[in-house]
Amino acid sequence: MTDIQVRPATDADFHAMWTIFQSHLAEGETCVQDGVTSREDARQYWFAPEARTWVAVKGGERILGMVRLRPNQQGRGAHVANAACMVSPNAQGVGIGHLLGEHGMGEARRLGYLAMQFDFVVSTNSRAIHLWKRLGFSIVGTLPKAFRHRRLGYVDAYVMYKLLEDPARWPLPEED
Amino acid sequence: MTDIQVRPATDADFHAMWTIFQSHLAEGETCVQDGVTSREDARQYWFAPEARTWVAVKGGERILGMVRLRPNQQGRGAHVANAACMVSPNAQGVGIGHLLGEHGMGEARRLGYLAMQFDFVVSTNSRAIHLWKRLGFSIVGTLPKAFRHRRLGYVDAYVMYKLLEDPARWPLPEED
Numbered sequence: 017m018t019d020i021q022v023r024p025a026t027d028a029d030f031h032a033m034w035t036i037f038q039s040h041l042a043e044g045e046t047c048v049q050d051g052v053t054s055r056e057d058a059r060q061y062w063f064a065p066e067a068r069t070w071v072a073v074k075g076g077e078r079i080l081g082m083v084r085l086r087p088n089q090q091g092r093g094a095h096v097a098n099a100a101c102m103v104s105p106n107a108q109g110v111g112i113g114h115l116l117g118e119h120g121m122g123e124a125r126r127l128g129y130l131a132m133q134f135d136f137v138v139s140t141n142s143r144a145i146h147l148w149k150r151l152g153f154s155i156v157g158t159l160p161k162a163f164r165h166r167r168l169g170y171v172d173a174y175v176m177y178k179l180l181e182d183p184a185r186w187p188l189p190e191e192d
Numbered sequence: 193m194t195d196i197q198v199r200p201a202t203d204a205d206f207h208a209m210w211t212i213f214q215s216h217l218a219e220g221e222t223c224v225q226d227g228v229t230s231r232e233d234a235r236q237y238w239f240a241p242e243a244r245t246w247v248a249v250k251g252g253e254r255i256l257g258m259v260r261l262r263p264n265q266q267g268r269g270a271h272v273a274n275a276a277c278m279v280s281p282n283a284q285g286v287g288i289g290h291l292l293g294e295h296g297m298g299e300a301r302r303l304g305y306l307a308m309q310f311d312f313v314v315s316t317n318s319r320a321i322h323l324w325k326r327l328g329f330s331i332v333g334t335l336p337k338a339f340r341h342r343r344l345g346y347v348d349a350y351v352m353y354k355l356l357e358d359p360a361r362w363p364l365p366e367e368d
Contacts, residue, residue, distance in 0.1 A: 050267030057266075089312060090233075091226030092340040093349070130346075131337065136265060157333015157351045161307065164268040164365045170306075173269070175333045175351065189340045 020112070022119045025062065025069040025082060032079035033071065034058055036104045044166025046141045047102075048173075061100070068127065070119055072103075072112050080107040083116040085124055088133050097129040113144070117151045121180065130186050131179050138163045139172040153178040196288070198295040201238065201245040201258060208255035209247065210234055212280045220342025222317045223278075224349075237276070244303065246295055248279075248288050256283040259292040261300055264309050273305040277320075289320070293327045297356065306362050307355050314339045315348040329354040 025033065037058050040047045049061070062069050067086040071079050081103035088098035099120050103112045124132050134153065137144055145155070157175035165171045201209065213234050216223045225237070238245050243262040247255050257279035264274035275296050279288045300308050310329065313320055321331070333351035341347045 044268065048265040048267055048269040053267065088338070089224040091224055091229065092220065092342075093224040093312065093338055095340060095346075096335070096338050133335070133338075136269065156335060159272070159309065159332060159351070159353060160355060161359050161362070162264070162269055162272050162309075164271060169365055170271075170359060170362060175335070177335060179336060183337050183346060186337070186346060189345055 019076075020072055020074050020080065020115065021076075022070050022072050022083075022115060025071045027063075029071050029079055029082075030059060030062070033062055033082050036079070036081065036102055037062075039105050040102060043105075045168075046138050046144065048136050048163065068123065070116070070123065072116055074107075080104050081112045081116050083120040085120060085127065085129070085132075088135065095128075095130045097124040097127070097132045099124070099132055099134055101134075108143075113147050114151070117147060121151065121178075125180050129180060130183075131177065133178075134174075134176040136163070137174040137176050138165065139174055140165060140168060145174065145176070148176045148178075151178070195252075196248055196250050196256065196291065197252075198246050198248050198259075198291060201247045203239075205247050205255055205258075206235060206239070209238055209258050212255070212257065212278055213238075215281050216278060219281075221344075222314050222320065224312050224339065244299065246292070246299065248292055250283075256280050257288045257292050259296040261296060261303065261305070261308075264311065271304075271306045273300040273303070273308045275300070275308055275310055277310075284319075289323050290327070293323060297327065297354075301356050305356060306359075307353065309354075310350075310352040312339070313350040313352050314341065315350055316341060316344060321350065321352070324352045324354075327354070 041051050067084050069084040072081045083101040085097045087094040088096040101116050153176040155174045156177040159173045161170035162173040217227050243260050245260040248257045259277040261273045263270040264272040277292050329352040331350045332353040335349045337346035338349040
């Protein structure tokens with residue numbers, strides 16, 4: 017892990033990110049997007065105007081994964097970050113997800129978010145559930161049969177959530 | 193209720209819909225959108241390309257409320273409808289929400305959705321919670337402090353969900 021850095025994603029990273037994304041799309045077991053997702057939709061997902069995205073890079077050039085934050089809702093829900101995180105199938109099990117998750121949490125705090133959410137974690141994706149639990153997230157919702165798994169048919173999806181700071185210490189809402 | 197009809201919304205209805213939407217935005221107690229929401233954002237919300245929207249109309253001309261369906265997620269989550277429903281402050285308590293909710297459920301079934309979700313019901317909005325429970329929805333998730341209420345500060349938001357048919361009878365997922 018010593019030669020792995022997390023830095024902001026740039027347009028030049030998109031080709032490698034798209035390759036990683038496509039491998040998960042083809043698998044059909046963890047992402048809500050399916051195999052017909054276009055390259056342009058993928059770009060919009062990772063580089064939406066309101067999103068901030070970082071990549072984990074090995075040796076200064078090989079992209080191993082990415083994490084993205086955006087407001088989970090507009091306006092009165094914009095203090096909650098919606099997170100997405102993906103790791104290359106060739107770099108599973110060595111801590112990249114943990115590194116990206118921790119980085120995302122730090123950036124979310126820095127950006128002023130008060131809570132953070134993964135809004136659609138497939139219930140059979142035990143690797144992700146275990147990882148987010150280790151980073152302090154809880155399952156706060158269960159959407160029955162909300163994911164069409166490629167092998168298993170319809171399975172539940174979880175909403176996972178973490179308060180980034182004790183709400184007693186949250187800033188008072190601005191007058192509006 | 194005898195002279196109230198529910199029919200597909202058209203562009204010509206948008207002015208009245210925007211007036212209803214604005215009253216809820218100004219109140220700041222039930223909608224995640226806030227007072228800075230633009231007319232164009234509102235139009236996008238109610239008339240997105242992938243959305244279907246209906247209005248409740250009294251006497252053939254007065255718009256009392258509206259309900260909108262769209263896929264809650266892309267691809268592998270597109271069998272769940274995301275619903276939004278709003279009633280004019282001048283027509284509360286007379287059953288318009290119930291009428292629109294029932295209509296929405298019927299249309300969702302007709303469009304092939306297998307489940308239906310309100311993804312952000314403010315926990316202090318007891319009128320909506322009571323209504324959706326009466327129509328068979330359950331609270332399947334609680335997002336802590338996810339809504340910035342204009343009077344009460346940060347309060348929880350609920351995810352409410354209903355299976356539109358027994359999953360044992362759902363069609364098998366298509367091969368992909």
